[in-house]
Amino acid sequence: MELTFIYFDFPFWRAEVGKIALFMGGIDFKNRIVGSEEFQRVKQIGQLDDGTLIPFHQLPCLVVDGVSIAQTGGIARFCGKLSGMYPKNDDVLAAQIDQFLDMATDITDLISTTGRDEDQEAKKIKRQELCKGELARKLGILNKNIGDDSGWVLGPDLGLADIAIWRLMGWLSCGILDGIPTDLIKEFLRISRVCLAVDTHPKIQEWVARTYPKDYVRGNYL
Ligand SMILES: N[C@@H](CCC(=O)N[C@@H](CS)C(=O)NCC(=O)O)C(=O)O
Structure with missing residues (x-):
């Protein structure tokens, strides 16, 4: 599974929850940093300069095998399930x-x-x-x-x-x-x-x- 985290170059909790969950689980991911100018365009058109979809024009976003997933909570749960830090049966x-x-x-x-x-x-x-x-x-x-x-x-x-x-x-x-x-x-x-x-x-x-x-x-x- 190919994972790319899209966020700013700042360790804010919204992205860190998911990133650290993956790190704790030993799961590799790429880090795509968005600068302030590109972020203005993301907010307007809902995509990165390379065309990557940012569903709700907000960050963080996680791209999973080409599928863009938004929302802090959803991303955290997804990463937590992969790493064993979020229960699947409780x-x-x-x-x-x-x-x-x-x-x-x-x-x-x-x-x-x-x-x-x-x-x-x-x-x-x-x-x-x-x-x-x-x-x-x-x-x-x-x-x-x-x-x-x-x-x-x-x-x-x-x-x-x-x-x-x-x-x-x-x-x-x-x-x-x-x-x-x-x-x-x-x-x-x-x-x-x-x-x-x-x-x-x-x-x-x-x-x-x-x-x-x-x-x-x-x-x-x-
Ligand atoms: N509901 C979203 C909110 C995310 C959010 O507000 N992200 C900020 C950056 S930390 C953002 O993209 N703000 C721009 C906007 O809301 O237009 C989530 O939980 O991820």
Whole structure:
């Protein structure tokens, strides 16, 4: 099976969940990076410059033997099934994983509501308000839904939910979002615990060393 991941040159959770699942499963894939100019064309016409279909004019996209698949959750499940990180015969566990992927989407969408403002100062103020209000509320709810033992979000091993939370929180707390403080998640001890566990997992460290840009800044967890 030939797999090509299409995304930006940035390790955002939407693509990382699927990519890391494949890496954990020892499954090879190609990486097609889209730059900002090509992305403007993708948004308009729904294809890469080489004609590759991008179904909903959005990224990430995964091309499987020539078939383009869109949507973060669908791609994550597909990759998870290939690598054994998403169950094929346990609908309850599958739904439990899904709920964390969808929560990651909700939190991402919340940040996006502040992101299209031309005025940087106005955007910063909106984000500061979000951190005190709805974002803090959502993080508190996410935190509550993570078990209070020392393990992963679900099950005995590192899973898709852990990866999604780790990269989402890494993005939120690394200092690149003006108006969002780097200590944002430190009070959410269970989220912080999971992020630290993912961050120090040997396979994740190998993946980061191998693929992340030189200017990658990790999140602030504890
Ligand atoms: N529902 C999509 C949303 C993906 C998404 O919003 N991707 C961003 C880049 S990270 C994008 O393509 N935005 C352009 C647009 O929505 O027009 C998913 O879950 O994958």
